Amino acid sequence: MLHFESDYLEGAHPLVLERLMQTNMEQTPGYGTDVYCEAAREKIRLACAAPEAEVHFMVGGTQTNATLITAMLRPYEGVIAAESGHINQHEAGAVEAGGHKVLALPHAEGKLSATDVNRYVTDFYANPSWTAMVAPGMVYISQPTEYGTLYTLAELRALSAVCRKHHLPLYMDGARLGYALAAHGNDVTLEAIASLCDVFYIGGTKVGALFGEALVMPRPGAIRQLSSIIKQRGVLLAKGRLLGLQFDTLFTDGLYERIARNAIVMADKIVSALKERGYRFLITPQTNQLFVVLENEQLARLSAQVGIEVWEKVDDTHTAVRIATSWATREENVDALIGKL
Amino acid sequence: MLHFESDYLEGAHPLVLERLMQTNMEQTPGYGTDVYCEAAREKIRLACAAPEAEVHFMVGGTQTNATLITAMLRPYEGVIAAESGHINQHEAGAVEAGGHKVLALPHAEGKLSATDVNRYVTDFYANPSWTAMVAPGMVYISQPTEYGTLYTLAELRALSAVCRKHHLPLYMDGARLGYALAAHGNDVTLEAIASLCDVFYIGGTKVGALFGEALVMPRPGAIRQLSSIIKQRGVLLAKGRLLGLQFDTLFTDGLYERIARNAIVMADKIVSALKERGYRFLITPQTNQLFVVLENEQLARLSAQVGIEVWEKVDDTHTAVRIATSWATREENVDALIGKL
Amino acid sequence: MLHFESDYLEGAHPLVLERLMQTNMEQTPGYGTDVYCEAAREKIRLACAAPEAEVHFMVGGTQTNATLITAMLRPYEGVIAAESGHINQHEAGAVEAGGHKVLALPHAEGKLSATDVNRYVTDFYANPSWTAMVAPGMVYISQPTEYGTLYTLAELRALSAVCRKHHLPLYMDGARLGYALAAHGNDVTLEAIASLCDVFYIGGTKVGALFGEALVMPRPGAIRQLSSIIKQRGVLLAKGRLLGLQFDTLFTDGLYERIARNAIVMADKIVSALKERGYRFLITPQTNQLFVVLENEQLARLSAQVGIEVWEKVDDTHTAVRIATSWATREENVDALIGKL
Amino acid sequence: MLHFESDYLEGAHPLVLERLMQTNMEQTPGYGTDVYCEAAREKIRLACAAPEAEVHFMVGGTQTNATLITAMLRPYEGVIAAESGHINQHEAGAVEAGGHKVLALPHAEGKLSATDVNRYVTDFYANPSWTAMVAPGMVYISQPTEYGTLYTLAELRALSAVCRKHHLPLYMDGARLGYALAAHGNDVTLEAIASLCDVFYIGGTKVGALFGEALVMPRPGAIRQLSSIIKQRGVLLAKGRLLGLQFDTLFTDGLYERIARNAIVMADKIVSALKERGYRFLITPQTNQLFVVLENEQLARLSAQVGIEVWEKVDDTHTAVRIATSWATREENVDALIGKL
Structure with missing residues (x-):
């Protein structure tokens, strides 16, 4: 059986695991106060050109999103997100x-537009009943989006400008950020993100780590005592060094972006094969997640041999599926998959 | 200045206030344990033909909705409501x-359809990712709706059947229930509501009381120790008798429905005048809230003389407004309003 | 049967009810935006010598406490209170x-001491594990306390100084504040409270109103958009004018303190009688709540004829009870009670 | 520098890490649905003699406690715990x-007594104001306690009986359960725990795992859809197999208890040396945490050479410290520590 259901099927990149082995019997203080966490923070600051950044490590994406959003908002505020946003759908x-x-807004292939956000906020405060409604308190986006698409630098700048105009912090969920950074034609660098967003996280779970996400606030102080909130929500890892070690490794010699490229190369190969065979895409592929429309018989035949994720019903005879590659996807498996298309 | 902004501009029906005066210096125990609350509960049970009903009095609608919904749901569950539902928009x-x-669903003039609820729940459990999504835990409707429209008995039966099929408690927000009961052609009685819904509230604030809502669970036991949750949320009135006295009065000799009729009669008169003059309605009027489309110049002229609520922009030259009548609306004011149309 | 169980057995002071009658059919906008609320706010500001104060009206004490505390604290913070504090015991x-x-601290007859608060906060930050503990975020006191005792001006000053030293907002629960203001030897005026506390509420429910509490922030801005939080918690009264009218009346010509004196005079009379007859007090009486130690046979005999609240078991043969007077207590009932002692 | 600050200074037991290495590139489905999780669950059921047990894996102790307690309680309920309980002090x-x-009760060396729990619950419902108070909804204990002490089987049976009498689920926090199981004279086996508690967790983070806790409900169904609550709180690990693999390893051939014994043996050696030298214990040592009273000069001298945790001030010249051993503590380090005493 081949497996293309998701990008977290395997463990960690071998270099990451090697570091965990090497340091296993070292004794370090807990809760992220160790030297490995500090080293990782420093490397992330450097990669983001954000020397003052506050960096917190958490174990998974949902907990990172929920903790940050709770910490950021006042009780009467909500978070603007695309209707398709992970926080709106799958957490x-x-x-x-x-x-x-x-506060779910319409999206185009998973993306929020600056225009829509601006109109929503403007209309909100123009509504005579706004004090009885949930005030927009921040904006959530994901890069790549849940549909594998990418914000361009121009789009991100426009969103950032609208957010700043309305004093709304802009938060980017980077669960698969590596695959965005490695994508063809991507013009949104870590430095750009650090300059345009108020907070974002660099996903490790899906890009080479056993687990772990690095939350970055480029300009610290946006949230008072975030570490206490992290502790309170039970998402502070006792042996915090496990997170530090992994991110230290991933941010040494550009490993993070380097291994992400494999997912893109493998996805490219699958996309070419699908196009050649005349398959239709639900969404134009940009990163490591491919959304393909199958006839139901095709789906039945394929899913007997390949693990793929059923995404949604398209019509009575067609279904959209997701095929995902990752840093760990092997070319031989891609070839085998192509052989079955 | 004339006032038609809402249905809670005045105080209480004179008979209600008279009872408060008469009993003012009586000494009663607190927190709803007094004889007036008990008498009111008994009259409500009788009116609903629900002799076993559990009845709780609260001060306002938002607190009643929030308390009931919190008490009803398990942590991982959400509440299905029309996108236009009060809980989704204005609380x-x-x-x-x-x-x-x-969990906001599309609506037709403020109403949820049984078909839509059934499809939503069926699709939900058919979704392979449902365990990562918010499970539907109950259904919220309002009668009349936020647009003043009414569920028919057939519609309510269909909704109730779908809810029971999926084991979802059905909750009706009756903030303006009196105006539904008094409306022309309404075929949904209190008895029908008690038989088809698992819990509902009879609104007093907008129908003759100074304040107060009576939450009714026709078949008790649906929620364990609801009274403790009411206390914890700070919405248990110390002098609970104030609520008991008001509902006891409103449910004596059919006062509640009787005074509600005035709102309907006054609304009818306004509707006729509007129709004669060729005004367009955003929503076909059924109860005491009229949603009328005005040209922006008409709006400017009218709102200088009459308090009306701006509802929403229709297009660049038109705006929808709400005109509300109530148990307290005087015919002379209606005539004066008509004179200005 | 005589009733001395609590100070909210009756309705409202006749002047309050009269105002509600007189204005009943007036039409006012909702949610506290009416002229009566504004007039009441102005009179309260004057009485507190706090011309800039932000004043919000709520219906009851528990909701006022819970709303304010939630609005004031960051997620990781707690509220210091006496172990006997209402928020710790009875909400x-x-x-x-x-x-x-x-964060419950020991108390002396219901009072927190500045020394204890200072030591608690100092020890807290000296604890090497403090980041894993709940940070003190504000201090809650009540005047009079749950035991009817009073902070002196010197004690309140000391507490306020400690709070300011540690940047902890000081919040006073004034559910029965009228009875403190009217008590013999009380030297804590409304002006003093407004100058020494960051926020407090003036209780109406137990001192002449049908219901209602006036939350006062002498120096506004301590809490961003408190009104939205009040709305969200469902404790914003639709017909807000009911609260405005009551406080406007209570703060006209000193009615609030004036009617409170009756409770003190009646309590004095009972205290004298109790002392003459050799009864023992659990707490030295200072305001309108008397905590008396009865032999269990005395309790059985008395409670058959008089409503009193059983407070706590003292030992196997003695029980403490609470006798409460109020603005509404009649001398004839006090005499009758004394006759039964 | 020697380190005895805590029992989570190192990584994982080598056999655990080896398994992670061996299986690193295997592809498994996420969120705990893999074969390793299933194998671990089965081994835990066997070790607990609880063939029907529901077993959930989480990453850390605070999240396990908070998730379980939230899932178990109704909104108006609280959790009884020793005042010294981890949930009361350090989460x-x-x-x-x-x-x-x-609901914090007094404790004896970290332990709750059945008598105290019984009295608390009995007094609670005897209190005429109980409906305004937080109802006891479950009981939390830890084994070993935060002071390293152990419940005997007789004590646990008594607690369990009291809990069942009052219909209160009994929950045991086993963050360090391995050290209890391995302790001299311990008579509380996993089977006994599974039979006497309604839910408990077996701690991995401090006993050989990189991280991870196994929550066990011996009689499933106590909590409806706990997995959804785990997901919602963001504590469901994407690569759930990491938890399954670790517990599968720890519960193969009795590894869990076997490696825990090292901590006891090393602690014994330190205790003997301390006793010989006349040191005083704050708490009689029973497991791997030793609470020792030092003169402040001793503390200053020792803490310059050995990492130990300052626990609390005893008096002006004495301080209590904690010395912790673990599965990973090396005898040479223990000898070095003893040399410095």
């Missing part, structure tokens, strides 16, 4: 469990 | 502050 | 339901 | 952030 109501509404 | 995120997502 | 966990720990 | 208010009060 089991974690934002609401923290007391806040997700 | 400042109270449901989310209690930890739950509002 | 059904409303503060915790809002996400915050009550 | 940054996580339980309260989930909406619940910790």
Whole structure:
């Protein structure tokens, strides 16, 4: 059986695991106060050209999103997100469990537009009943989006400008950020993100780590005592060094972006094969997630041999599926997959 | 200046106030344990033909909705509501502050359809990712809706059947229930509501009381120790008798429905005049709230003389407004309003 | 049966009710934006010598406490209170339901001491594990306390100084504040409170109103957009004028303090009688709540004829009870009570 | 520098790390649905003699406690715990952030007594104001306690009986459970725990795992859809197999208890040396945490050479410290420590 269901099927990049082995019996203080965390923070600051950045490590994406959003918002505020946003769809109501509404806006292939955000906020304060409504308190985007698409630098600048005009912090969910950075034609660098967003996270779980996300606030002080909130939500890892070690490794010699490229190269190969065979895409492929429309018989045949994720029903005879590659995808498996298309 | 902005501009019906005066210096125990609350509960049970009903009095609608919904749902569940539902639009995120997502569905003139609810729930459990999504835990409707429209008995039966099929409690927000009961052609009685809904509230604030809503659970036991949750949320009135006295009065000799009729009669008169003069309605009028489309010059002229609520922009030259009548609306004011149309 | 169980057995002072009658059919805008609320706010500012004060009206004490505390604290902070504090004992966990720990300190007859607060905060930050503990974020006191005792001006000054030293807002629960202001030897005026506390509320429910509490922030801006939080928690009264009218009346010609004196005079009379007959007090009486130690046979005999509140078991043969007077207590009932002692 | 500050200074037991290495490039489905999790669950069920047990893996102790407690309690309920309980002292208010009060009872060397719990619950319902108070909804204990002490089987049976009498689920925090199981004279086996508690967790983070805790409900169904709550709180690990692999290894051939013994043996050696030299213990040592009273000069001298945790001030000239051993503590380091005493 081949597996292309997701980008977190394997463990960690071998270099990451090697570091965990090498340092296993070292004794370090807990909760992220160790030298490995500090080294990783410094390397991330450098990669982001954000020398003052506050960097916190957490274990997973949902907890990072929920913790940050809860910490950022006042009780009466909500978070603007694309209707397709991960926090709106696939985090089991974690934002609401923290007391806040997700203000879902329409999207284009997973992306929020600056125009829509601007209109929403403007209309909101023009509404005579706004004090009885949930005030927009921040904006959430993901790069790449849940549909694997990318904001261009121009789009991100426009969003950032609208957010600043309305005093709304802009937060980027980078669960798969490596695959955005490695994508063809991507013009949004870590430095650009650090300059245009108020907070973002660099995803490790899906890009080479066993687990782990690095939350970055380029200009510290946006949130008072975030570390206490992290502790309170139970998402502070006792052996914090496990996170530090992984990110230290990933941000040494550009490993993070380097290994991400494999996912793009493998995706490219699959895209070419799909196009040749006349498959239709639900979304134009840009990164490591491919959304393909299959006839239901094709789906039945393929899914008997290949793990793929059923995404949504398109019509009575067609279904969209997701094929995902990752840093760990092997070319032989890609070739095997292509053989079955 | 004439006032038609809302249905809670005045105080209470004179008979209600008279009872408060008469009993003012009586000494009663607190927190709803007094004889007036008990008498009111008994009259409400009788009016609903629900002799076992559990009845709780609260001060206002938002607190009643938020308390009931929080008490009803498990942490991972959300509440299905029309996108236009009061809990989704105009309660400042109270449901989310209690930890739950509002699962907003499309609506027709403010109403949810049984078909849409059934499809939503069916699709939800058919989605392979449903465990990462917010599970539907109950259904919220309002009668009349936020647009003044009414569910028919057939519609309510269909909704109730779908809810029972999926084990979803059905909750009706009756902030203006009196105006539904008094409306022409309404076929949804209190008994029908008690038989088809799992919980609902009879609104007093907008129908003759100074304030107050009566939450009714026809078949008790649906929620364990609701009274403790009411206390904890700070919405248990110390002098609970104030609520008991008001509902006891409103449910004596059919006062509640009787005074509601005035709102309907006054609304009818305005509707006729508007139709004669060729005004267009945003929503076909059914109860005491009229949604009328005005040219912006008409709006400017009218709102200089009459308090009306601006509802929403229709297009660049038209705006929808709301005109509301109530139990307290005087015919002379209606005539004066008509004179200005 | 005589009733001395509590100070909220009756309705409102006749002048308050009269105002509600007179204005009943007036039409006013909702949610506290009416002229009566504004007039009441102005009179309260004057009485507190706090011309810039932000004043919000709420319906009851628990909701006022829970709303203010939730609005004031950051997620990781708790509220310091006496172990006997109302928020710690008798509000059904409303503060915790809002996400915050009550940091309960020992008390002397219901009072927190400046020394204890200072030591607690100092020890807290000296604890090497403090980042894993709930940070003190504000201080809650009540005047009079739950035991009817009073802070002296010197004690309040000392507490205020400690709070300011540690940047902790000081909040006073004044559910029965009228009875403190009217008490013999009280030297803590409204002006003093407004100058020494960051926020406090003036209780109406127990001192002449049907219901209602006036939350005062002498120096506004301590809490951003408190009104939205009030709305979200469902504790904003639709017909806000009901609160405005009541406080406008209570703060006209000193009615509030004037009617409170009756409770003190009646309490004095009972205290004298109790002392003459050799009864022992659990707490030295200072205001309108008397905590008396009865032999269990005395309790059985008395409670068959007089409503009194059983407070706590003292030992196997003695029980402490609470006798409460109020603005509404009649001398004839006091005499009758004394006759039964 | 020697390190005895805590029992989570090192990484994982070598066999655990080896398994992670061996399986690193295997592809498994996420979120705990893989074969390693299933194998670990089965081994844990066997070790607990609880064939029907529901087993959930989480990353850390605070998140396990907070998730379970939130899932278990109704909104108006609190959790009874020893005043010294980890949830009351050192989890940054996580339980309260989930909406619940910790009902802190006095303790004897960290232990709750059945008598105290019984009296608390009995007194609670005898209190005429109980409906305004936080109802006890479950009981939390830890084994070993935060002071390293152990419940005997007789004590646990008594507690369990009291809990069942009052219909209170009994929850055991086993962050260091391995060290209890391995302790001299311990008579509380996993089977006994599974039979007497309603839910408990077996701690991995401090006993051989990189991280991870296994929550066990011996009789499933106590909590509806706990997995959804785990997901919602953001504590479901994407690569759940990392947890499964670790617990599968720890529960193969009794590794868990076997490696825990090292901590006990090393602690014994330190205890003997301390006793010989006349040191005083704050708490009689039973497991791997030793609470020793030092003169302040001793503390200054020792802490310059050995990492130990300052626990609390005893008096002006004495301080209590904690010395912790673990599965990873080396005898040479223990000898070096003894040399410095």
